[in-house]
Amino acid sequence: MAERQRPRRLLRLVQEGRLHLLRDELHPEDIPEARSRRWGRLGDTLLHHAARLGHRDVLEFLVRELGMDVEVANGDYKRPIHEAASMGHGECVSFLLEWGASVDCLKKGDWTPLMMACTRKNLEVIRSLVEHGANPLLRNKDGWNCFHIASREGHPEVLRYLLDVSPGIWDTESTTRRTPLHTAAMHGCSQVVELLLERCHYSPDSRDKCGVTPFMDAIQNGHLDIARMLLEKHQEGHGHTILTLLSLGADLQAQDGKSRSALHAAVAGQQAEATRILLRAGLRDTPDGSGTLAQQLARKPEVIQVFQESQVTT
Template identity: 40%
Template sequence: MPFSMDFQTAQHCVNNNNVAFFKAFSNPEHLLHLRHKKSGDTLLHLCCRCGSETVLIYFLEDLKANLEVSNNDGKRPLHDAAQYSQEGCLSILLNHGAEPNVFKRSDWTPLMLACTKQSLNAVDLLLRAGADPGIKNKDGWNSFHLASRVGNTDILSRLIAAHPEVWDTRSKNLRTPLHTAALHGRCEAISLLLSECGYEPDCVDSCGVTPFMDALRGGHVDIAKVLLKTGKVMVEREDKAGRQAIHQAAQSGQKCAVDFLVQELGVLSTVSSSRSGETPLHAAVKDGQTEMVVHLLNMGADPDAVDCHRRTALDVARACRKDACATAILQWVVK
């Protein structure tokens, strides 16, 4: 066998779980120093990414490899095992004493990464090893926040069972997991969060945005209806900019959400922000939502309505260089 080996060859052997090749290698210490030039990944990282359990055990037990080695992104092998739902490698690392609560550059713990996937077993392994779902990253997100974004109710229930108060958290901009689940359209998760946790359905973040607003901004009318059934949601509530849900739905181009607000809940398509005077038509123009502009005009939006700066939607379209929106307004006006 040769005395040295390049990373690409070693990677091929790891991918094929070829432990016999490594055992026959004449310079095993060399293997522990191999790294990918750009990422800084070691062979342990590769094992945990592709699930090469036999090779991983060989490195840990025969070569006494450092299981807490980091790549250039601050990721340890445990991060990769969690991120790629490699439950066997995850179990091996934890049984060998891997620290479950380490950060990857202040952003992610292994449990956070596991909660972005669908492997309840991976989450359970980490929790039983002492992983803390209440730990927050630099943005103030904990594992429950991230699980709410994915919406796996089994994982959410497991986190609550392990730490009953884990749901009671806010990010640095005061967003709750209820906001997160609403924005990302996780209807089953919303039902669980409302029934098992103590969220106020109309809670606000630092911008005054509610989960109801977030749901409609994402076009998730089904979630908006679930929130309304609590009887604790103000349909025409304003955020700190004085905008209602219809402004946000218009700006994101969600026609189904606008139709729901106007046709089923009686919200006016011409309603103005109490602070800026903007109408939903102004909001749609700002983000270049041409189809929404036409839709609002057909619903009765007033193209002559002005904001607090005395600007019509056409003025805003020209100022923001939203040429398609400007053309749509002009064509509608001359009909």
């Protein structure tokens, strides 16, 4: 092997997880450079590559036999435990924690390994970090904690676990005052929204810095099943929300996959004021995919009266 090709060859063996060849080809004189060598724009070490790709045996070799530091950071202050957690490599995370890796170390943007782990569904990794003392309440530079991140990713099983170990974790806002409910509604995570409405206590009209509510996020992004859930859960207070939607030029004529409109959602939730505003805005009562008109869903007298008043007006 040409001298200048040796470092690249060692990197490839680490990336491929070929520990036996790595042992054979790593000469004693290569060890100091292997420990300190950096690759790529961010300056990743061999340890970063092994952790990112989930090669536990290679990781252990680099730490135990080469003496590499489990706390080594790249240009983004990312440590090997960030890499392993972000990719859901449980064995690598466990090994690094056993060797003293800081459980709440921060990378660029103030992301912890637990936050990185919550971008995936791997509950084993999340549980391991928490059991080793990770603080679920820490927030990154945008004000998001790990619960907020899991809400964006749509992982109800992760959220249930986080609520079990930290019951008040849901009560959080980003720096722009967006809650996990805003985020789940915007990204169409219906199972998460259902869980948040069931186990948390968000205000029905909580507004971010731009005045946007979770209901508005759902409507504006075409997630009418979520908008319907929000209307059914919160019986009052959406009249002003819809007026704001109208002022923003939102497409209230949008329909979901079953041809149900926002009017169907409002009436299904027995929202008299919401129904009145939608009808006054010109939203026509057209049949959904099953041939059902929104009016046919009206049960409360005040909602039935809204339709009667509308017919008189027209």
